Amino acid sequence: MANSPTGESVLERVDRILAAFTAEDSRLTGGQIAALTGLPTATAHRLARDMARRGWLERVEGGHYVVGTRLWELASRSSRELDLARTARPFMGDIHAALRQHVQLGIVDGREVLLVERLSQPGAVPVRASVAGRLPLHLSATGLVLLAHGPREHQQAYLEAPLSSVTGLSPTDPAVLAADLERIRVQGHAVQTGYLEPDTTGIAVPVRGRGDQVVAGLGVVTRAGDPAARAGAIVQALHTAAHGIRRTLRETGR
Amino acid sequence: MANSPTGESVLERVDRILAAFTAEDSRLTGGQIAALTGLPTATAHRLARDMARRGWLERVEGGHYVVGTRLWELASRSSRELDLARTARPFMGDIHAALRQHVQLGIVDGREVLLVERLSQPGAVPVRASVAGRLPLHLSATGLVLLAHGPREHQQAYLEAPLSSVTGLSPTDPAVLAADLERIRVQGHAVQTGYLEPDTTGIAVPVRGRGDQVVAGLGVVTRAGDPAARAGAIVQALHTAAHGIRRTLRETGR
Numbered sequence: 001m002a003n004s005p006t007g008e009s010v011l012e013r014v015d016r017i018l019a020a021f022t023a024e025d026s027r028l029t030g031g032q033i034a035a036l037t038g039l040p041t042a043t044a045h046r047l048a049r050d051m052a053r054r055g056w057l058e059r060v061e062g063g064h065y066v067v068g069t070r071l072w073e074l075a076s077r078s079s080r081e082l083d084l085a086r087t088a089r090p091f092m093g094d095i096h097a098a099l100r101q102h103v104q105l106g107i108v109d110g111r112e113v114l115l116v117e118r119l120s121q122p123g124a125v126p127v128r129a130s131v132a133g134r135l136p137l138h139l140s141a142t143g144l145v146l147l148a149h150g151p152r153e154h155q156q157a158y159l160e161a162p163l164s165s166v167t168g169l170s171p172t173d174p175a176v177l178a179a180d181l182e183r184i185r186v187q188g189h190a191v192q193t194g195y196l197e198p199d200t201t202g203i204a205v206p207v208r209g210r211g212d213q214v215v216a217g218l219g220v221v222t223r224a225g226d227p228a229a230r231a232g233a234i235v236q237a238l239h240t241a242a243h244g245i246r247r248t249l250r251e252t253g254r
Numbered sequence: 255m256a257n258s259p260t261g262e263s264v265l266e267r268v269d270r271i272l273a274a275f276t277a278e279d280s281r282l283t284g285g286q287i288a289a290l291t292g293l294p295t296a297t298a299h300r301l302a303r304d305m306a307r308r309g310w311l312e313r314v315e316g317g318h319y320v321v322g323t324r325l326w327e328l329a330s331r332s333s334r335e336l337d338l339a340r341t342a343r344p345f346m347g348d349i350h351a352a353l354r355q356h357v358q359l360g361i362v363d364g365r366e367v368l369l370v371e372r373l374s375q376p377g378a379v380p381v382r383a384s385v386a387g388r389l390p391l392h393l394s395a396t397g398l399v400l401l402a403h404g405p406r407e408h409q410q411a412y413l414e415a416p417l418s419s420v421t422g423l424s425p426t427d428p429a430v431l432a433a434d435l436e437r438i439r440v441q442g443h444a445v446q447t448g449y450l451e452p453d454t455t456g457i458a459v460p461v462r463g464r465g466d467q468v469v470a471g472l473g474v475v476t477r478a479g480d481p482a483a484r485a486g487a488i489v490q491a492l493h494t495a496a497h498g499i500r501r502t503l504r505e506t507g508r
Contacts, residue, residue, distance in 0.1 A: 010264040014268075015324075056269075069368065076326070
């Protein structure tokens with residue numbers, strides 16, 4: 001097991017090792033990497049050392065590894081996610097300044113929404129995911145709006161698999177979720193209360209790109225019962241920002 | 255050459271392929287990847303396909319590849335660079351709002367400054383590097399302040415290698431640069447005019463972390479002759495922001 005016979009499996013192992021590092025577990029020993037990835041200990045240690053030699057991981061005090069600067073650089077300098085986040089950020093800042101709530105931008109990746117940017121509000125309601133974090137599409141407003149405006153085939157496939165629930169407040173019946181998605185598509189925004197946290201409301205709108213296709217979801221996370229949410233003020237602010245992002249994407253040719 | 259015999263060389267090749275993608279060349283065909291990396295064409299095509307299977311690259315129209323969402327996600331979710339950038343961003347925004355100039359944050363990586371965040375000002379002076387871009391330490395104010403406040407051994411090694419020049423206005427004599435670094439260390443900020451662009455001034459201060467060590471350089475890029483630069487107003491704004499970043503790093507335990 002010391003060396004992998006094919007390039008394919010090295011890539012796969014390196015991917016598994018990198019996936020073991022998260023916002024919560026950002027420092028891991030070789031032994032922890034082995035435990036989290038299921039790789040043989042000697043293999044995990046050897047690969048981690050190899051990755052550290054190239055700056056993909058870095059060795060820090062206590063024999064821990066962290067994700068390396070080199071990997072961040074390689075991933076960031078031509079990243080479409082970073083481009084989108086940077087384009088959206090000023091408009092997200094406008095919403096944030098006006099509403100003093102968490103603002104987040106997400107894209108679809110498989111059955112999940114991947115958060116590419118977030119502006120957080122100290123003291124606002126607690127939220128589950130951070131930047132580069134993931135949530136099931138049907139449990140967050142940002143995900144729902146992306147699912148509702150995405151390809152029909154993707155929706156159908158999504159509805160065919162079991163629908164998980166965290167709080168018991170989100171739909172687990174595919175027919176109910178299908179009707180919700182239809183309503184979201186017609187009204188142009190999604191609202192969910194209590195799907196992830198009992199006292200939290202998420203509100204999101206689609207962000208369109210150069211063409212008419214939806215490239216991201218833009219959402220606010222607020223306290224359930226927030227008067228601004230009831231009055232439609234948040235939806236209006238989100239639509240305004242989404243329009244600004246689209247205009248900038250068009251102007252810059254992205 | 256179809257398969258690499260050891261894990262080491264697969265990692266190295268994957269690193270070379272990823273390094274071929276830049277902000278300017280963000281879409282590459284398999285053939286272009288081969289040309290830019292020097293890998294045999296068949297190897298480049300095969301590795302690109304393997305990387306695409308794992309989402310490290312993505313296939314887009316015209317047979318081009320782009321850096322994939324998966325790689326961005328792996329690199330971002332526990333990234334210290336992203337943490338630092340996110341901590342610094344509000345303070346960089348304050349400078350940006352006050353001065354309407356480019357503001358950038360960089361860290362040392364070898365003989366270069368790696369930019370981890372930038373807030374750009376439309377219509378301000380053109381600048382060379384973008385986020386995840388690099389500049390030689392002695393050619394940018396952010397790099398100079400990092401070099402001046404870094405370990406003595408690093409400075410000495412830096413001064414022993416040839417000092418490149420872009421405009422002919424930067425020091426190429428190591429004794430001159432050594433004196434400049436001493437002055438920067440004493441006065442606590444760096445100013446350079448014309449080292450990268452003839453009509454551009456860079457001004458930067460060190461950002462300290464939890465301890466007293468310098469963890470980043472914070473700089474503004476402005477027009478040469480900017481009255482705010484002459485009056486010391488930019489240096490003062492930068493010191494204020496650097497202090498805020500340090501306080502936040504301490505409060506959040508990073």
